[in-house]
Amino acid sequence: MRAIKIIEPGPLATVQDQGRFGFRDSGVPVCGAMDRQALRLANLLAGNGAHAACIEITLGGFAAQFLCDARFALTGAKTLAQCGGSPLPFWEVHFARKGEIIQTGPPVSGIRTYLAVQGGIDVPELMGSRSTFLRGNLGGFEGRSLRREDLLFVGEPGKTGPSFPVFKLPPELVPIYSANARLRVLPGPQIERLTPEGLQTLFSSEYVVSNRSDRMGAMLCGPAVELSRGGDIISEGAFPGAVQIPGNGQPVLLGSDCQTTGGYVKCAAVIEVDLPVAAQLGPGNTVGFVEVSLDEARSAYLKNEYLLARLYENSAKAGGAT
Amino acid sequence: MPEVTPHAASPAQWVRYPQCRLLLCGDTGVSVEFAEAIDPWINRRVRSLHKRLKEGAYPGIIDMGPTYRCLFIRYDPFLCSLEKLTCIIEQNLDIPEAQEEENERILEVPVCYGGPFGPDIKEVGARHSLDESEVIALHSAPVYRVYMIGFILGFPYLGGLDERLCTPRKNSPGKAVPPGSVGIADRQTGIYPVASPGGWWIVGRTPLKLFDLKREAPFLFRAGDAVRFKPITRQEFESYKDH
Numbered sequence: 001m002r003a004i005k006i007i008e009p010g011p012l013a014t015v016q017d018q019g020r021f022g023f024r025d026s027g028v029p030v031c032g033a034m035d036r037q038a039l040r041l042a043n044l045l046a047g048n049g050a051h052a053a054c055i056e057i058t059l060g061g062f063a064a065q066f067l068c069d070a071r072f073a074l075t076g077a078k079t080l081a082q083c084g085g086s087p088l089p090f091w092e093v094h095f096a097r098k099g100e101i102i103q104t105g106p107p108v109s110g111i112r113t114y115l116a117v118q119g120g121i122d123v124p125e126l127m128g129s130r131s132t133f134l135r136g137n138l139g140g141f142e143g144r145s146l147r148r149e150d151l152l153f154v155g156e157p158g159k160t161g162p163s164f165p166v167f168k169l170p171p172e173l174v175p176i177y178s179a180n181a182r183l184r185v186l187p188g189p190q191i192e193r194l195t196p197e198g199l200q201t202l203f204s205s206e207y208v209v210s211n212r213s214d215r216m217g218a219m220l221c222g223p224a225v226e227l228s229r230g231g232d233i234i235s236e237g238a239f240p241g242a243v244q245i246p247g248n249g250q251p252v253l254l255g256s257d258c259q260t261t262g263g264y265v266k267c268a269a270v271i272e273v274d275l276p277v278a279a280q281l282g283p284g285n286t287v288g289f290v291e292v293s294l295d296e297a298r299s300a301y302l303k304n305e306y307l308l309a310r311l312y313e314n315s316a317k318a319g320g321a322t
Numbered sequence: 323m324p325e326v327t328p329h330a331a332s333p334a335q336w337v338r339y340p341q342c343r344l345l346l347c348g349d350t351g352v353s354v355e356f357a358e359a360i361d362p363w364i365n366r367r368v369r370s371l372h373k374r375l376k377e378g379a380y381p382g383i384i385d386m387g388p389t390y391r392c393l394f395i396r397y398d399p400f401l402c403s404l405e406k407l408t409c410i411i412e413q414n415l416d417i418p419e420a421q422e423e424e425n426e427r428i429l430e431v432p433v434c435y436g437g438p439f440g441p442d443i444k445e446v447g448a449r450h451s452l453d454e455s456e457v458i459a460l461h462s463a464p465v466y467r468v469y470m471i472g473f474i475l476g477f478p479y480l481g482g483l484d485e486r487l488c489t490p491r492k493n494s495p496g497k498a499v500p501p502g503s504v505g506i507a508d509r510q511t512g513i514y515p516v517a518s519p520g521g522w523w524i525v526g527r528t529p530l531k532l533f534d535l536k537r538e539a540p541f542l543f544r545a546g547d548a549v550r551f552k553p554i555t556r557q558e559f560e561s562y563k564d565h
Contacts, residue, residue: 021384021385021396022384022385023385024385024386024387024394024396025372025386025387025388025471025545026471026475026476026540026541027471027472027473027474027475027476027477027515027541028475029474030385126535135474135518136474136475136516137516138475138535186346186348186349187346188346188347189345189346189347189353189355233358234358234359234360234389234390234391235389235390235470235472235473235479236353236355236389236390236391236392236394237347237351237353237387237389237392237393237394239347239348239351239394239396241348242347242348259472259473259474260387260472260473260474261387261389261470261472261473261479266347269346269347269348269349269351270348271348271349272348272349272350294346294349294404297348297349298349298399298404301349301350301399301400302399302400305400
């Protein structure tokens with residue numbers, strides 16, 4: 001049986017892929033990995049296509065047993081991890097023997113770790129995705145977070161096997177997660193609703209991530225961002241990475257599970273390549289915002305996409321990532 | 323035809339059109355904003371653009387969300403540049419000014435008002451000096467329009483609420499509201515598809531399932547639908563549930 005059994009899920013573990021697109025007009029949030037980059041790199045190392053489903057482990061404390069031989073990889077928030085008694089470096093390919101147990105400790109930096117197993121976590125696809133939507137009790141594994149004793153099936157590993165050369169990621173692709181992040185943003189659709197002082201506050205202050213944060217959004221605490229005429233707008237599209245300012249002036253940074261529509265001012269949007277940095281911020285970490293140009297955001301995005309595309313291409317040539 | 327609200331001077335990165343503007347939503351999203359108003363004609367323009375782009379099946383457009391007055395578009399700059407997207411949007415904006423007749427559906431939604439299903443109906447009535455039967459009569463009289471679907475899993479935002487029932491949102495969102503709950507907030511009324519915390523005033527509940535994966539069309543409503551509420555008794559509510 002190609003499967004893994006959950007022994008201990010930790011505070012929150014869910015099945016996630018790149019997200020659910022195309023159903024926003026029915027009020028279905030994107031969901032998917034908070035740190036999409038770490039998920040894609042985990043899949044690459046495990047020999048999966050970028051769309052395969054992984055386990056997103058929040059704040060470590062996770063343990064599972066492999067019920068089959070498996071190639072796998074760990075990426076994202078670094079923790080002390082081991083499998084079958086051997087330590088597991090992150091961002092590398094590993095092989096587990098049937099019966100071996102993988103364990104992760106508390107994260108050293110970042111909060112979200114990704115476990116990719118070759119073949120991908122085989123849960124039914126719903127609306128084009130295997131992501132879990134927790135509030136809607138949909139998708140993923142039975143629409144919920146993982147529990148002890150859950151049995152997750154793993155897909156067939158395609159053509160590759162353990163003979164595939166073990167490789168590591170180029171060091172420039174291994175991110176460093178900081179507890180004091182500077183997130184690059186573009187002006188949001190309602191930036192004109194901030195007073196000049198509000199704008200100044202937003203770009204010069206440090207905000208602390210509250211412990212009331214989740215996959216829907218990170219609540220930030222710090223100097224209130226002043227609005228010129230209240231925080232309400234006629235409800236319109238909300239999206240991951242948007243920085244919302246409710247009436248109390250405390251920014252909310254929206255995450256993958258955010259509602260599809262919202263009625264708060266969106267004063268800024270974190271650029272796509274910095275969303276993984278935002279995703280790894282935990283309670284007590286600090287965050288500041290720095291404005292960049294659209295050109296800078298675009299070249300960073302395209303550079304990253306080309307790099308990943310090339311890695312996938314090379315790995316496909318070598319017989320991986322089908 | 324209502325006037326489109328003119329916009330104040332805009333930053334340079336906004337691309338302007340005669341009657342709408344393109345607002346950046348990060349480097350992978352844009353919002354095509356038609357006005358700052360809740361208005362049937364403006365909403366029709368949003369939905370018309372959405373329909374055209376959907377039919378066009380343009381590579382690189384990966385998700386779209388029409389709302390009251392904006393169309394949110396998520397795109398992949400790797401597959402479609404912002405410049406190209408702008409051209410695509412521009413091409414699809416040229417719609418005739420005359421109101422196109424929509425392929426309209428009128429859905430009748432049975433609602434059991436008041437009692438345990440509508441715990442806020444008395445408060446709504448008290449705020450407008452109406453008794454419960456008047457609230458029910460006023461709420462079930464109009465033909466509403468589904469302006470948009472959003473928030474969570476098929477939540478319909480209905481416009482056309484009688485002004486005598488307009489009630490600002492609750493100060494703090496209440497605890498989880500059961501699925502099917504019919505609520506009022508400001509000038510809108512809406513129905514909760516799944517249990518969710520909400521700040522709307524709950525006046526009744528429908529036995530219809532707004533979201534059911536077992537159905538061929540999992541979502542009951544689409545933007546543009548017309549909706550009429552039909553008051554039903556508790557017994558009728560229970561008999562619906564048996565279906």
